[in-house]
Amino acid sequence: MNKLAADLAAALDPVQLARRVGMEPDPWQVDVLRSDHPRLLLNCCRQSGKSTTAAVKAVHVAVYEPGSLTLCLSPSLRQSQELFRKVLTTYRALGRPVPAESENALSLTLENGSRVVSLPGTEQTIRAYSAVRLLLVDEAARVPDETVAAVRPMLAVSGGQLIALSTPWGCRGWWYEAWEQTGSTYKRVRVPASECRRISAAFLAEERAALGSWVYSQEYECSFAATSAQLFSEDTLRAMYSAAVRPLFPTT
Numbered sequence: 001m002n003k004l005a006a007d008l009a010a011a012l013d014p015v016q017l018a019r020r021v022g023m024e025p026d027p028w029q030v031d032v033l034r035s036d037h038p039r040l041l042l043n044c045c046r047q048s049g050k051s052t053t054a055a056v057k058a059v060h061v062a063v064y065e066p067g068s069l070t071l072c073l074s075p076s077l078r079q080s081q082e083l084f085r086k087v088l089t090t091y092r093a094l095g096r097p098v099p100a101e102s103e104n105a106l107s108l109t110l111e112n113g114s115r116v117v118s119l120p121g122t123e124q125t126i127r128a129y130s131a132v133r134l135l136l137v138d139e140a141a142r143v144p145d146e147t148v149a150a151v152r153p154m155l156a157v158s159g160g161q162l163i164a165l166s167t168p169w170g171c172r173g174w175w176y177e178a179w180e181q182t183g184s185t186y187k188r189v190r191v192p193a194s195e196c197r198r199i200s201a202a203f204l205a206e207e208r209a210a211l212g213s214w215v216y217s218q219e220y221e222c223s224f225a226a227t228s229a230q231l232f233s234e235d236t237l238r239a240m241y242s243a244a245v246r247p248l249f250p251t252t
């Protein structure tokens with residue numbers, strides 16, 4: 001394929017862009033890269049490739065949608081920068097198809113007017129942005145509910161896309177609730193380690209022994225487990241409120 005045709009293919013399809021930077025996306029990554037669903041939840045195990053996928057998506061939007069704004073949000077600035085670093089690596093590996101006006105550890109501004117910005121998950125710093133085309137929330141289960149409530153309106157006018165990637169972290173918080181709720185608001189993608197061809201069974205056995213079942217099930221099996229500090233499990237607590245159990249001493 002000549003360069004012009006390759007450029008055109010990458011412009012039309014983020015999967016082609018991924019291939020141009022040497023990545024052969026897994027089927028679930030293909031699905032995410034091509035999805036224009038406005039709300040995506042990626043409940044994928046450690047090291048499955050969530051951040052890499054989100055970074056490819058961010059570069060595709062920045063390069064091929066002039067004037068677009070992409071935000072990378074995480075519980076801390078350090079974690080947002082990790083995701084942003086993957087964005088920069090992808091952009092550079094692509095050969096900077098649109099030149100950068102400025103490129104630093106926190107943001108990338110392209111000559112086509114697009115920006116990719118990394119932010120800490122503290123509500124005050126985020127409110128300044130609007131008309132977000134793509135909002136990437138990494139380690140989403142650990143981003144506070146208030147922060148998410150503050151950023152969601154930024155997607156309203158632009159009709160932007162939210163992609164929240166995480167492993168589970170207890171049965172609480174906005175990400176858990178979004179995952180569990182019924183309806184079609186969210187598109188859910190679940191990738192346990194047993195389905196990731198880059199993670200060996202031997203490594204998983206070692207991790208299970210080292211981490212214990214509570215951490216392991218969340219990190220590698222996409223399972224929402226009650227918190228380790230919780231005396232009674234969620235199931236036990238829910239069962240306490242079962243209508244099927246009749247009180248011993250009825251009050252009425």
Ligand SMILES: Nc1ncnc2c1ncn2[C@@H]1O[C@H](COP(=O)(O)OP(=O)(O)OP(=O)(O)O)[C@@H](O)[C@H]1O
Nearest residue numbers: 023024025026029045046047048049050051052053
């Ligand atoms: N399709 C792929 N082919 C080959 N390597 C891949 C693919 N997807 C991801 N990787 C590699 O797998 C490793 C983990 O990727 P990444 O950091 O994106 O995972 P993650 O799910 O965000 O992990 P964590 O939960 O630790 O944040 C990286 O080295 C990345 O380059």
Ligand SMILES: [Mg+2]
Nearest residue numbers: 050051052138
């Ligand atoms: Mg990651």
